[in-house]
Amino acid sequence: MGLYGVLNAGVSGMNAQTNRLGVVADNIQNQNTVGYKRGNTQFSSMLTDSNAGSYNAGSVSTTVRYGIGGPNNQGTTQQTTSSTDLAIQGEGFFIVKDRGGTPHLTRAGNYVIDGPTGNLINAAGMSLQGYSLANGDPKVSLNSYDGLVPVNISNLAGKTTPSTAGTLAGNLNIDTPIGGAVSDKNYAKTYSLTTYDNAGRSSMVDLYFQKSADGAWQAAAYDRTTGKQLGNTATMTFDSFGKPTSSQKLSWTVTNGQPFTLDLSSITQNAGKYSMETTAIDGNAPSAVKSVDVAADGTVYAVYEDSSRYAAYKIPLATVASPDNLTPRAGNVYDVSSTSGLARTGFPNIGGRGSILGSRLEQSTVDLGDELATMIASQTSYGANSKVFQTGTEMLETLVNLKR
Incomplete structure (x- = not known):
């Protein structure tokens, strides 16, 4: 198994570097993706049993980890001109639902008003979830998404408030x-x-x-x-x-x-x-919604043309015990996993959750210089592993030629 083990080791090393380069490619292509968290490839050795007379080369496995939570993984926030652009300063995730109604967590806050529905949706078409304030303070389920509804702006148009x-x-x-x-x-x-x-x-x-x-x-x-x-x-x-x-x-x-x-x-x-x-x-006549204002505590205000304001929704933030173990999904969202812990729902600035910044977006945590350096290192390691495979092939060919 000695020479065959060398060949397998070379292939394992090349596969590992291919995986690493794939993660680098993902990072580079998402360097401008709002709220994207950089992936990092971790290597782990897999050794085989050997004895004093012979050594069998092992292999290497890769695990991709994402730095999602913690202060060191906070992306910089950038000012925008849209009041529906939101960033989280600190811990927590926005709760969104895809078109099938499945909830996900995300740090991306680039929301716009969807024309057909009036919901606030992100770039992947998922709708931002919040609690309606139509009946006063909302009842929050701490360990589920019960009671959440899409934050809808169109149904606020023409809303009146009686004078009391x-x-x-x-x-x-x-x-x-x-x-x-x-x-x-x-x-x-x-x-x-x-x-x-x-x-x-x-x-x-x-x-x-x-x-x-x-x-x-x-x-x-x-x-x-x-x-x-x-x-x-x-x-x-x-x-x-x-x-x-x-x-x-x-x-x-x-x-x-x-x-x-x-x-x-x-x-x-x-x-x-x-x-x-x-x-x-108090009180106002029917008026069109001029803009949307989101406070640091997550309250969504509809601002009307007559300058009156109406508190319509409150946006919660979800936290998990181990955010780095969340499962990334398409659309720059995450799902809870068996190792991340269950999502716990609450309002901003409460229970260690961060605050919401309006007209700001959290930038990607990808550093292009670091990714290029990793790419060069991966290319060098891939070449070295290919030389191991090539040398093992030549040695095996020499062994076969001994019979001739």
């Missing part, structure tokens, strides 16, 4: 003469605001303010269309410094019976000019 609360801030001039009852539409100053019902229909509301006594004002709301008073009349009182001494609110119902409350406790009374502004008021 608002806050006024400003100043009422202290030198205003005392007047009649504001309920009779006697007023010193008036302002207007707009509220929206569940269907996005707007209602113009006129706010009347009248000084009723020293240090006291009355406020009332009237429907612009019907002229009727809405809800209660509020009495605001102020101390000698012009600061409010009571917390007053106006309450009425919007067109479909929806309650609305306006907080007046931030209004002052001093010698300054009249001024009034809404520091906070």
